[in-house]
Amino acid sequence: MAFKDDLKTLLKPYYWINILMSFSYLLAKKMPVVCSYTFPKSDVLCELDGRESEILLLTLIVVMIRSRKSGSLTMINYITASFMYCKVANLVLWTYADIRTGILYAVLFLVLAIWIPEPTYNGPSNVVYFRTAVSLEDEISRNKYITWLICFYTTWNPSCANFAPIFAQLSAEYGLNNLKFGKIDVGRYPDAAKKFEISDASTSKQLPTLILFKNGEEVLRRPTFDVKGKVIRFFFTADNIKAVFDLNNLYKIAANKTNNIAKFKIKDTSDRKLN
Missing domain, CATH: 3.40.30.10 (Glutaredoxin)
Structure with a gap:
Protein backbone atom coordinates (compact mmCIF):
# COMPACT_ATOMS: atom_id res chain seq x y z
CA MET A 1 0.00 0.00 0.00
CA ALA A 2 2.82 2.42 0.88
CA PHE A 3 4.50 1.78 -2.48
CA LYS A 4 1.22 2.38 -4.35
CA ASP A 5 0.70 5.60 -2.39
CA ASP A 6 4.21 6.73 -3.35
CA LEU A 7 3.48 6.07 -7.02
CA LYS A 8 0.30 8.13 -6.81
CA THR A 9 2.25 10.93 -5.16
CA LEU A 10 4.82 10.90 -7.97
CA LEU A 11 2.03 11.74 -10.44
CA LYS A 12 1.70 15.19 -8.89
CA PRO A 13 3.23 17.94 -11.09
CA TYR A 14 5.89 18.92 -8.54
CA TYR A 15 7.48 15.47 -8.59
CA TRP A 16 7.49 14.57 -12.28
CA ILE A 17 8.58 18.06 -13.30
CA ASN A 18 11.47 17.99 -10.81
CA ILE A 19 12.42 14.49 -11.94
CA LEU A 20 12.66 15.78 -15.52
CA MET A 21 14.69 18.77 -14.31
CA SER A 22 17.01 16.44 -12.36
CA PHE A 23 17.70 14.25 -15.40
CA SER A 24 17.42 16.92 -18.10
CA TYR A 25 21.09 17.01 -19.07
CA LEU A 26 21.51 13.25 -19.12
CA LEU A 27 18.32 12.81 -21.16
CA ALA A 28 19.44 15.48 -23.63
CA LYS A 29 22.77 13.71 -24.09
CA LYS A 30 21.31 10.24 -24.49
CA MET A 31 18.45 11.08 -26.87
CA PRO A 32 20.02 11.42 -30.35
CA VAL A 33 17.38 13.76 -31.79
CA VAL A 34 17.53 16.11 -28.81
CA CYS A 35 21.30 15.81 -28.53
CA SER A 36 22.01 16.75 -32.15
CA TYR A 37 19.83 19.84 -31.77
CA THR A 38 21.04 20.88 -28.30
CA PHE A 39 24.74 20.16 -28.77
CA PRO A 40 25.36 20.74 -32.51
CA LYS A 41 29.02 21.66 -31.97
CA SER A 42 29.87 18.79 -29.64
CA ASP A 43 33.09 16.97 -30.58
CA VAL A 44 31.76 13.65 -29.30
CA LEU A 45 28.08 13.66 -30.22
CA CYS A 46 25.73 12.34 -27.51
CA GLU A 47 28.55 11.09 -25.26
CA LEU A 48 29.51 12.31 -21.80
CA ASP A 49 33.08 13.58 -21.52
CA GLY A 50 35.29 12.99 -18.48
CA ARG A 51 34.30 16.18 -16.65
CA GLU A 52 30.58 15.55 -17.12
CA SER A 53 30.92 11.98 -15.85
CA GLU A 54 32.81 13.21 -12.77
CA ILE A 55 30.08 15.75 -11.97
CA LEU A 56 27.33 13.11 -12.28
CA LEU A 57 29.26 10.63 -10.13
CA LEU A 58 29.92 13.25 -7.47
CA THR A 59 26.22 14.18 -7.47
CA LEU A 60 25.24 10.53 -6.96
CA ILE A 61 27.61 10.21 -3.99
CA VAL A 62 26.36 13.45 -2.40
CA VAL A 63 22.70 12.43 -2.85
CA MET A 64 23.30 9.05 -1.20
CA ILE A 65 25.16 10.57 1.75
CA ARG A 66 22.81 13.50 2.34
CA SER A 67 19.64 11.46 1.92
CA ARG A 68 20.86 8.96 4.50
CA LYS A 69 21.85 11.70 6.95
CA SER A 70 18.45 13.35 6.57
CA GLY A 71 16.75 10.15 7.66
CA SER A 72 14.99 9.64 4.34
CA LEU A 73 13.50 6.16 4.44
CA THR A 74 10.69 6.11 1.90
CA MET A 75 11.00 6.39 -1.86
CA ILE A 76 9.33 9.82 -1.85
CA ASN A 77 11.69 11.13 0.84
CA TYR A 78 14.76 9.90 -1.02
CA ILE A 79 13.58 11.47 -4.27
CA THR A 80 12.63 14.79 -2.65
CA ALA A 81 15.94 15.00 -0.77
CA SER A 82 17.86 14.48 -4.01
CA PHE A 83 16.09 17.11 -6.11
CA MET A 84 18.17 20.11 -5.01
CA TYR A 85 21.54 18.40 -5.48
CA CYS A 86 20.55 16.98 -8.86
CA LYS A 87 19.25 20.30 -10.14
CA VAL A 88 22.37 22.15 -9.00
CA ALA A 89 24.48 19.52 -10.81
CA ASN A 90 22.36 20.00 -13.95
CA LEU A 91 22.83 23.75 -13.70
CA VAL A 92 26.60 23.25 -13.61
CA LEU A 93 26.44 20.82 -16.56
CA TRP A 94 24.25 23.06 -18.72
CA THR A 95 26.50 26.04 -17.95
CA TYR A 96 29.58 23.93 -18.72
CA ALA A 97 28.08 23.04 -22.11
CA ASP A 98 26.95 26.59 -22.97
CA ILE A 99 26.48 29.67 -20.79
CA ARG A 100 23.19 30.42 -22.57
CA THR A 101 21.65 27.04 -21.73
CA GLY A 102 22.92 27.48 -18.18
CA ILE A 103 21.10 30.81 -17.83
CA LEU A 104 17.94 29.35 -19.38
CA TYR A 105 18.03 26.42 -16.94
CA ALA A 106 18.57 28.76 -13.98
CA VAL A 107 15.55 30.87 -14.96
CA LEU A 108 13.41 27.76 -15.38
CA PHE A 109 14.72 26.50 -12.03
CA LEU A 110 13.55 29.67 -10.23
CA VAL A 111 10.20 29.94 -12.02
CA LEU A 112 9.24 26.35 -11.20
CA ALA A 113 10.36 26.75 -7.58
CA ILE A 114 7.98 29.72 -7.21
CA TRP A 115 4.98 28.41 -9.17
CA ILE A 116 5.11 24.72 -8.28
CA PRO A 117 6.13 24.36 -4.61
CA GLU A 118 6.50 21.03 -2.88
CA PRO A 119 3.08 19.60 -1.89
CA THR A 120 2.36 19.75 1.82
CA TYR A 121 0.50 17.22 3.92
CA ASN A 122 -3.23 18.03 3.97
CA GLY A 123 -4.62 14.89 5.58
CA PRO A 124 -6.17 14.47 9.03
CA SER A 125 -4.24 15.93 11.96
CA ASN A 126 -4.82 16.43 15.68
Missing part, protein backbone atom coordinates in the same frame (compact mmCIF):
# COMPACT_ATOMS: atom_id res chain seq x y z
CA VAL A 127 -1.72 18.43 16.62
CA VAL A 128 -1.55 21.33 19.10
CA TYR A 129 1.06 23.99 18.20
CA PHE A 130 2.95 25.91 20.90
CA ARG A 131 4.82 29.18 20.59
CA THR A 132 6.93 29.38 23.75
CA ALA A 133 8.50 27.06 26.29
CA VAL A 134 6.36 28.72 28.97
CA SER A 135 3.07 27.98 27.20
CA LEU A 136 4.22 24.39 26.63
CA GLU A 137 5.16 23.90 30.29
CA ASP A 138 1.93 25.52 31.49
CA GLU A 139 -0.21 23.23 29.32
CA ILE A 140 1.68 20.08 30.33
CA SER A 141 1.47 20.88 34.05
CA ARG A 142 -2.09 22.28 33.93
CA ASN A 143 -3.70 18.85 33.77
CA LYS A 144 -1.35 16.03 34.77
CA TYR A 145 -3.89 13.39 33.72
CA ILE A 146 -3.12 14.24 30.10
CA THR A 147 -0.23 12.42 28.42
CA TRP A 148 1.62 14.56 25.86
CA LEU A 149 3.87 13.56 22.97
CA ILE A 150 5.70 16.70 21.87
CA CYS A 151 7.72 17.14 18.68
CA PHE A 152 10.50 19.75 18.73
CA TYR A 153 11.34 20.69 15.14
CA THR A 154 12.52 23.35 12.69
CA THR A 155 11.04 24.18 9.30
CA TRP A 156 14.42 24.14 7.51
CA ASN A 157 15.56 20.68 8.66
CA PRO A 158 14.94 17.89 6.07
CA SER A 159 14.40 15.23 8.74
CA CYS A 160 11.73 17.39 10.39
CA ALA A 161 10.02 17.95 7.03
CA ASN A 162 10.04 14.21 6.32
CA PHE A 163 8.62 13.44 9.75
CA ALA A 164 5.84 16.06 9.71
CA PRO A 165 3.21 14.00 7.82
CA ILE A 166 4.03 10.90 9.90
CA PHE A 167 3.49 12.81 13.15
CA ALA A 168 0.26 14.31 11.82
CA GLN A 169 -1.05 10.86 10.88
CA LEU A 170 -0.12 9.44 14.29
CA SER A 171 -1.90 12.31 16.02
CA ALA A 172 -5.07 11.61 14.02
CA GLU A 173 -4.86 7.89 14.75
CA TYR A 174 -4.00 8.01 18.47
CA GLY A 175 -5.08 11.45 19.66
CA LEU A 176 -7.61 11.56 22.53
CA ASN A 177 -8.68 14.12 25.10
CA ASN A 178 -6.14 12.69 27.54
CA LEU A 179 -3.51 11.62 24.98
CA LYS A 180 -2.41 14.64 22.99
CA PHE A 181 0.18 15.46 20.36
CA GLY A 182 1.96 18.81 20.23
CA LYS A 183 4.65 20.59 18.21
CA ILE A 184 6.91 23.57 18.79
CA ASP A 185 9.27 25.18 16.28
CA VAL A 186 12.57 25.60 18.12
CA GLY A 187 13.94 27.55 15.16
CA ARG A 188 11.44 30.32 15.81
CA TYR A 189 11.25 29.80 19.57
CA PRO A 190 14.79 28.94 20.75
CA ASP A 191 13.76 29.31 24.40
CA ALA A 192 12.06 25.92 24.08
CA ALA A 193 15.24 24.34 22.71
CA LYS A 194 17.26 25.79 25.57
CA LYS A 195 14.72 24.73 28.20
CA PHE A 196 14.58 21.11 27.01
CA GLU A 197 18.30 20.90 26.11
CA ILE A 198 17.88 20.44 22.37
CA SER A 199 20.44 21.80 19.93
CA ASP A 200 18.84 23.90 17.19
CA ALA A 201 22.09 24.45 15.28
CA SER A 202 22.24 23.81 11.54
CA THR A 203 24.42 20.75 12.19
CA SER A 204 22.24 19.41 15.02
CA LYS A 205 21.55 15.68 15.13
CA GLN A 206 18.72 16.21 17.66
CA LEU A 207 16.15 17.38 15.13
CA PRO A 208 13.47 16.39 15.31
CA THR A 209 13.20 15.41 18.99
CA LEU A 210 10.18 13.64 20.46
CA ILE A 211 9.51 13.84 24.20
CA LEU A 212 6.80 11.95 26.07
CA PHE A 213 5.36 13.68 29.14
CA LYS A 214 3.34 11.83 31.80
CA ASN A 215 1.95 13.44 34.93
CA GLY A 216 3.63 16.67 33.86
CA GLU A 217 7.11 15.10 33.73
CA GLU A 218 9.37 13.95 30.91
CA VAL A 219 9.59 10.14 30.86
CA LEU A 220 11.07 9.33 27.44
CA ARG A 221 12.71 11.06 24.49
CA ARG A 222 14.20 10.22 21.12
CA PRO A 223 16.88 10.69 20.01
CA THR A 224 18.84 10.23 23.21
CA PHE A 225 22.55 10.09 24.10
CA ASP A 226 25.05 7.31 24.70
CA VAL A 227 27.46 7.15 27.66
CA LYS A 228 29.93 9.37 25.78
CA GLY A 229 27.33 12.07 25.26
CA LYS A 230 26.90 11.41 21.53
CA VAL A 231 23.46 11.44 19.95
CA ILE A 232 22.16 7.93 19.24
CA ARG A 233 20.67 7.87 15.77
CA PHE A 234 16.94 7.25 15.62
CA PHE A 235 14.82 6.64 12.51
CA PHE A 236 11.52 8.51 12.76
CA THR A 237 9.23 6.02 11.08
CA ALA A 238 5.65 5.40 12.18
CA ASP A 239 6.48 1.84 13.29
CA ASN A 240 9.47 3.00 15.34
CA ILE A 241 7.43 5.69 17.08
CA LYS A 242 4.64 3.25 17.89
CA ALA A 243 7.09 0.70 19.29
CA VAL A 244 9.39 2.97 21.30
CA PHE A 245 6.67 5.16 22.80
CA ASP A 246 4.26 2.22 23.17
CA LEU A 247 1.48 4.19 21.51
CA ASN A 248 -0.94 1.27 21.28
CA ASN A 249 -0.79 0.70 25.04
CA LEU A 250 -0.93 4.43 25.77
CA TYR A 251 -4.02 4.68 23.59
CA LYS A 252 -5.75 1.76 25.38
CA ILE A 253 -5.04 3.27 28.81
CA ALA A 254 -6.21 6.72 27.72
CA ALA A 255 -9.35 5.31 26.07
CA ASN A 256 -10.22 3.28 29.20
CA LYS A 257 -9.86 6.38 31.37
CA THR A 258 -12.11 8.31 29.02
CA ASN A 259 -14.74 5.55 29.05
CA ASN A 260 -14.63 5.30 32.86
CA ILE A 261 -15.11 9.05 33.23
CA ALA A 262 -18.04 8.97 30.78
CA LYS A 263 -19.67 6.05 32.68
CA PHE A 264 -19.24 7.87 35.98
CA LYS A 265 -20.86 11.00 34.58
CA ILE A 266 -23.82 8.98 33.23
CA LYS A 267 -24.25 7.17 36.55
CA ASP A 268 -23.98 10.42 38.50
CA THR A 269 -26.63 12.04 36.29
CA SER A 270 -28.94 9.04 36.71
CA ASP A 271 -28.58 9.10 40.50
CA ARG A 272 -29.45 12.77 40.62
CA LYS A 273 -32.61 12.21 38.56
CA LEU A 274 -33.71 9.40 40.89
CA ASN A 275 -33.20 11.57 43.93
Whole structure:
Protein backbone atom coordinates (compact mmCIF):
# COMPACT_ATOMS: atom_id res chain seq x y z
CA MET A 1 0.00 0.00 0.00
CA ALA A 2 2.82 2.42 0.88
CA PHE A 3 4.50 1.78 -2.48
CA LYS A 4 1.22 2.38 -4.35
CA ASP A 5 0.70 5.60 -2.39
CA ASP A 6 4.21 6.73 -3.35
CA LEU A 7 3.48 6.07 -7.02
CA LYS A 8 0.30 8.13 -6.81
CA THR A 9 2.25 10.93 -5.16
CA LEU A 10 4.82 10.90 -7.97
CA LEU A 11 2.03 11.74 -10.44
CA LYS A 12 1.70 15.19 -8.89
CA PRO A 13 3.23 17.94 -11.09
CA TYR A 14 5.89 18.92 -8.54
CA TYR A 15 7.48 15.47 -8.59
CA TRP A 16 7.49 14.57 -12.28
CA ILE A 17 8.58 18.06 -13.30
CA ASN A 18 11.47 17.99 -10.81
CA ILE A 19 12.42 14.49 -11.94
CA LEU A 20 12.66 15.78 -15.52
CA MET A 21 14.69 18.77 -14.31
CA SER A 22 17.01 16.44 -12.36
CA PHE A 23 17.70 14.25 -15.40
CA SER A 24 17.42 16.92 -18.10
CA TYR A 25 21.09 17.01 -19.07
CA LEU A 26 21.51 13.25 -19.12
CA LEU A 27 18.32 12.81 -21.16
CA ALA A 28 19.44 15.48 -23.63
CA LYS A 29 22.77 13.71 -24.09
CA LYS A 30 21.31 10.24 -24.49
CA MET A 31 18.45 11.08 -26.87
CA PRO A 32 20.02 11.42 -30.35
CA VAL A 33 17.38 13.76 -31.79
CA VAL A 34 17.53 16.11 -28.81
CA CYS A 35 21.30 15.81 -28.53
CA SER A 36 22.01 16.75 -32.15
CA TYR A 37 19.83 19.84 -31.77
CA THR A 38 21.04 20.88 -28.30
CA PHE A 39 24.74 20.16 -28.77
CA PRO A 40 25.36 20.74 -32.51
CA LYS A 41 29.02 21.66 -31.97
CA SER A 42 29.87 18.79 -29.64
CA ASP A 43 33.09 16.97 -30.58
CA VAL A 44 31.76 13.65 -29.30
CA LEU A 45 28.08 13.66 -30.22
CA CYS A 46 25.73 12.34 -27.51
CA GLU A 47 28.55 11.09 -25.26
CA LEU A 48 29.51 12.31 -21.80
CA ASP A 49 33.08 13.58 -21.52
CA GLY A 50 35.29 12.99 -18.48
CA ARG A 51 34.30 16.18 -16.65
CA GLU A 52 30.58 15.55 -17.12
CA SER A 53 30.92 11.98 -15.85
CA GLU A 54 32.81 13.21 -12.77
CA ILE A 55 30.08 15.75 -11.97
CA LEU A 56 27.33 13.11 -12.28
CA LEU A 57 29.26 10.63 -10.13
CA LEU A 58 29.92 13.25 -7.47
CA THR A 59 26.22 14.18 -7.47
CA LEU A 60 25.24 10.53 -6.96
CA ILE A 61 27.61 10.21 -3.99
CA VAL A 62 26.36 13.45 -2.40
CA VAL A 63 22.70 12.43 -2.85
CA MET A 64 23.30 9.05 -1.20
CA ILE A 65 25.16 10.57 1.75
CA ARG A 66 22.81 13.50 2.34
CA SER A 67 19.64 11.46 1.92
CA ARG A 68 20.86 8.96 4.50
CA LYS A 69 21.85 11.70 6.95
CA SER A 70 18.45 13.35 6.57
CA GLY A 71 16.75 10.15 7.66
CA SER A 72 14.99 9.64 4.34
CA LEU A 73 13.50 6.16 4.44
CA THR A 74 10.69 6.11 1.90
CA MET A 75 11.00 6.39 -1.86
CA ILE A 76 9.33 9.82 -1.85
CA ASN A 77 11.69 11.13 0.84
CA TYR A 78 14.76 9.90 -1.02
CA ILE A 79 13.58 11.47 -4.27
CA THR A 80 12.63 14.79 -2.65
CA ALA A 81 15.94 15.00 -0.77
CA SER A 82 17.86 14.48 -4.01
CA PHE A 83 16.09 17.11 -6.11
CA MET A 84 18.17 20.11 -5.01
CA TYR A 85 21.54 18.40 -5.48
CA CYS A 86 20.55 16.98 -8.86
CA LYS A 87 19.25 20.30 -10.14
CA VAL A 88 22.37 22.15 -9.00
CA ALA A 89 24.48 19.52 -10.81
CA ASN A 90 22.36 20.00 -13.95
CA LEU A 91 22.83 23.75 -13.70
CA VAL A 92 26.60 23.25 -13.61
CA LEU A 93 26.44 20.82 -16.56
CA TRP A 94 24.25 23.06 -18.72
CA THR A 95 26.50 26.04 -17.95
CA TYR A 96 29.58 23.93 -18.72
CA ALA A 97 28.08 23.04 -22.11
CA ASP A 98 26.95 26.59 -22.97
CA ILE A 99 26.48 29.67 -20.79
CA ARG A 100 23.19 30.42 -22.57
CA THR A 101 21.65 27.04 -21.73
CA GLY A 102 22.92 27.48 -18.18
CA ILE A 103 21.10 30.81 -17.83
CA LEU A 104 17.94 29.35 -19.38
CA TYR A 105 18.03 26.42 -16.94
CA ALA A 106 18.57 28.76 -13.98
CA VAL A 107 15.55 30.87 -14.96
CA LEU A 108 13.41 27.76 -15.38
CA PHE A 109 14.72 26.50 -12.03
CA LEU A 110 13.55 29.67 -10.23
CA VAL A 111 10.20 29.94 -12.02
CA LEU A 112 9.24 26.35 -11.20
CA ALA A 113 10.36 26.75 -7.58
CA ILE A 114 7.98 29.72 -7.21
CA TRP A 115 4.98 28.41 -9.17
CA ILE A 116 5.11 24.72 -8.28
CA PRO A 117 6.13 24.36 -4.61
CA GLU A 118 6.50 21.03 -2.88
CA PRO A 119 3.08 19.60 -1.89
CA THR A 120 2.36 19.75 1.82
CA TYR A 121 0.50 17.22 3.92
CA ASN A 122 -3.23 18.03 3.97
CA GLY A 123 -4.62 14.89 5.58
CA PRO A 124 -6.17 14.47 9.03
CA SER A 125 -4.24 15.93 11.96
CA ASN A 126 -4.82 16.43 15.68
CA VAL A 127 -1.72 18.43 16.62
CA VAL A 128 -1.55 21.33 19.10
CA TYR A 129 1.06 23.99 18.20
CA PHE A 130 2.95 25.91 20.90
CA ARG A 131 4.82 29.18 20.59
CA THR A 132 6.93 29.38 23.75
CA ALA A 133 8.50 27.06 26.29
CA VAL A 134 6.36 28.72 28.97
CA SER A 135 3.07 27.98 27.20
CA LEU A 136 4.22 24.39 26.63
CA GLU A 137 5.16 23.90 30.29
CA ASP A 138 1.93 25.52 31.49
CA GLU A 139 -0.21 23.23 29.32
CA ILE A 140 1.68 20.08 30.33
CA SER A 141 1.47 20.88 34.05
CA ARG A 142 -2.09 22.28 33.93
CA ASN A 143 -3.70 18.85 33.77
CA LYS A 144 -1.35 16.03 34.77
CA TYR A 145 -3.89 13.39 33.72
CA ILE A 146 -3.12 14.24 30.10
CA THR A 147 -0.23 12.42 28.42
CA TRP A 148 1.62 14.56 25.86
CA LEU A 149 3.87 13.56 22.97
CA ILE A 150 5.70 16.70 21.87
CA CYS A 151 7.72 17.14 18.68
CA PHE A 152 10.50 19.75 18.73
CA TYR A 153 11.34 20.69 15.14
CA THR A 154 12.52 23.35 12.69
CA THR A 155 11.04 24.18 9.30
CA TRP A 156 14.42 24.14 7.51
CA ASN A 157 15.56 20.68 8.66
CA PRO A 158 14.94 17.89 6.07
CA SER A 159 14.40 15.23 8.74
CA CYS A 160 11.73 17.39 10.39
CA ALA A 161 10.02 17.95 7.03
CA ASN A 162 10.04 14.21 6.32
CA PHE A 163 8.62 13.44 9.75
CA ALA A 164 5.84 16.06 9.71
CA PRO A 165 3.21 14.00 7.82
CA ILE A 166 4.03 10.90 9.90
CA PHE A 167 3.49 12.81 13.15
CA ALA A 168 0.26 14.31 11.82
CA GLN A 169 -1.05 10.86 10.88
CA LEU A 170 -0.12 9.44 14.29
CA SER A 171 -1.90 12.31 16.02
CA ALA A 172 -5.07 11.61 14.02
CA GLU A 173 -4.86 7.89 14.75
CA TYR A 174 -4.00 8.01 18.47
CA GLY A 175 -5.08 11.45 19.66
CA LEU A 176 -7.61 11.56 22.53
CA ASN A 177 -8.68 14.12 25.10
CA ASN A 178 -6.14 12.69 27.54
CA LEU A 179 -3.51 11.62 24.98
CA LYS A 180 -2.41 14.64 22.99
CA PHE A 181 0.18 15.46 20.36
CA GLY A 182 1.96 18.81 20.23
CA LYS A 183 4.65 20.59 18.21
CA ILE A 184 6.91 23.57 18.79
CA ASP A 185 9.27 25.18 16.28
CA VAL A 186 12.57 25.60 18.12
CA GLY A 187 13.94 27.55 15.16
CA ARG A 188 11.44 30.32 15.81
CA TYR A 189 11.25 29.80 19.57
CA PRO A 190 14.79 28.94 20.75
CA ASP A 191 13.76 29.31 24.40
CA ALA A 192 12.06 25.92 24.08
CA ALA A 193 15.24 24.34 22.71
CA LYS A 194 17.26 25.79 25.57
CA LYS A 195 14.72 24.73 28.20
CA PHE A 196 14.58 21.11 27.01
CA GLU A 197 18.30 20.90 26.11
CA ILE A 198 17.88 20.44 22.37
CA SER A 199 20.44 21.80 19.93
CA ASP A 200 18.84 23.90 17.19
CA ALA A 201 22.09 24.45 15.28
CA SER A 202 22.24 23.81 11.54
CA THR A 203 24.42 20.75 12.19
CA SER A 204 22.24 19.41 15.02
CA LYS A 205 21.55 15.68 15.13
CA GLN A 206 18.72 16.21 17.66
CA LEU A 207 16.15 17.38 15.13
CA PRO A 208 13.47 16.39 15.31
CA THR A 209 13.20 15.41 18.99
CA LEU A 210 10.18 13.64 20.46
CA ILE A 211 9.51 13.84 24.20
CA LEU A 212 6.80 11.95 26.07
CA PHE A 213 5.36 13.68 29.14
CA LYS A 214 3.34 11.83 31.80
CA ASN A 215 1.95 13.44 34.93
CA GLY A 216 3.63 16.67 33.86
CA GLU A 217 7.11 15.10 33.73
CA GLU A 218 9.37 13.95 30.91
CA VAL A 219 9.59 10.14 30.86
CA LEU A 220 11.07 9.33 27.44
CA ARG A 221 12.71 11.06 24.49
CA ARG A 222 14.20 10.22 21.12
CA PRO A 223 16.88 10.69 20.01
CA THR A 224 18.84 10.23 23.21
CA PHE A 225 22.55 10.09 24.10
CA ASP A 226 25.05 7.31 24.70
CA VAL A 227 27.46 7.15 27.66
CA LYS A 228 29.93 9.37 25.78
CA GLY A 229 27.33 12.07 25.26
CA LYS A 230 26.90 11.41 21.53
CA VAL A 231 23.46 11.44 19.95
CA ILE A 232 22.16 7.93 19.24
CA ARG A 233 20.67 7.87 15.77
CA PHE A 234 16.94 7.25 15.62
CA PHE A 235 14.82 6.64 12.51
CA PHE A 236 11.52 8.51 12.76
CA THR A 237 9.23 6.02 11.08
CA ALA A 238 5.65 5.40 12.18
CA ASP A 239 6.48 1.84 13.29
CA ASN A 240 9.47 3.00 15.34
CA ILE A 241 7.43 5.69 17.08
CA LYS A 242 4.64 3.25 17.89
CA ALA A 243 7.09 0.70 19.29
CA VAL A 244 9.39 2.97 21.30
CA PHE A 245 6.67 5.16 22.80
CA ASP A 246 4.26 2.22 23.17
CA LEU A 247 1.48 4.19 21.51
CA ASN A 248 -0.94 1.27 21.28
CA ASN A 249 -0.79 0.70 25.04
CA LEU A 250 -0.93 4.43 25.77
CA TYR A 251 -4.02 4.68 23.59
CA LYS A 252 -5.75 1.76 25.38
CA ILE A 253 -5.04 3.27 28.81
CA ALA A 254 -6.21 6.72 27.72
CA ALA A 255 -9.35 5.31 26.07
CA ASN A 256 -10.22 3.28 29.20
CA LYS A 257 -9.86 6.38 31.37
CA THR A 258 -12.11 8.31 29.02
CA ASN A 259 -14.74 5.55 29.05
CA ASN A 260 -14.63 5.30 32.86
CA ILE A 261 -15.11 9.05 33.23
CA ALA A 262 -18.04 8.97 30.78
CA LYS A 263 -19.67 6.05 32.68
CA PHE A 264 -19.24 7.87 35.98
CA LYS A 265 -20.86 11.00 34.58
CA ILE A 266 -23.82 8.98 33.23
CA LYS A 267 -24.25 7.17 36.55
CA ASP A 268 -23.98 10.42 38.50
CA THR A 269 -26.63 12.04 36.29
CA SER A 270 -28.94 9.04 36.71
CA ASP A 271 -28.58 9.10 40.50
CA ARG A 272 -29.45 12.77 40.62
CA LYS A 273 -32.61 12.21 38.56
CA LEU A 274 -33.71 9.40 40.89
CA ASN A 275 -33.20 11.57 43.93
